[in-house]
Amino acid sequence: MLPFSATAGVALAPDTLTAWGMFVHADIIVQAVMVGLALASLVTWTVLLAKSWEFSRLRRRLGEARDQVLAAVRLSDIESADALQHDIPRSLLDATVLELRLSHDVEDKAGVSERVASRLDRLEARHLRELRKGASVLATIGATAPFVGLFGTVWGIMNSFVGIAESNTTNLAVVAPGIAEALLATALGLVAAIPAVVIYNHFARSLAGLRGVLGDISAGIQQVVSRDLDRRTQRQAP
Secondary structure: OOOHHHHOOOOOOHHHHOHHHHHHHOOHHHHHHHHHHHHHHHHHHHHHHHHHHHHHHHHHHHHHHHHHHHHOOOHHHHHOOHHHOOHHHHHHHHHHHHHHHHOOOOOOHHHHHHHHHHHHHHHHHHHHHHHHHHHHHHHHHHHHHHHHHHHHHHHHHHHHHHHHHHHOOOOHHHHHHHHHHHHHHHHHHHHHHHHHHHHHHHHHHHHHHHHHHHHHHHHHHHHHHHHHHHHHHHHHOO
């Protein structure tokens, strides 16, 4: 790219003021900012597609698992349910069975129920953290992209004023291209940030819904375990 002073007073071609033309003629720092913001925008839309598919599939499976858990009478009914043979529901069921096996010789049935509830609570928290991983990058993009774009704008405008000083003219035609290039960085920052914030909020609502379904599954498993323990206690009673 030619120094700003070398382009002063030169009539610019019409395509110079297009988005691509401004990118090509921008300072290397401003170009780097624009490329970074374009990549951030690409990441945002990639996360949208990937997480939308993941959440949609998971929401359907968790809904089926919840229905089967709430309809179960005994823990054996849950163990044979089709919807609990994979992914997150299976991990909740495995944790429950493990705790019951470890506590088979414990007489305090209330303590068993509490330990099962504790295991399920920690598993829920872990699964939600894993589900949030891909979406959390959107919060970072939404928070930082405007400031990155602003940095590119400040840098570009600074170069424009330097060009004015070197060319010894205040002609608007001299400074306008550099300012336009700088403002393009701010525009790209907003283009990257606004969708990231909107999509992140959408995923936050989706995660809240998934958290509720997970809570229903955990509560249903605990209820079934409590009933099984009460039946065992009644059989053992004289």
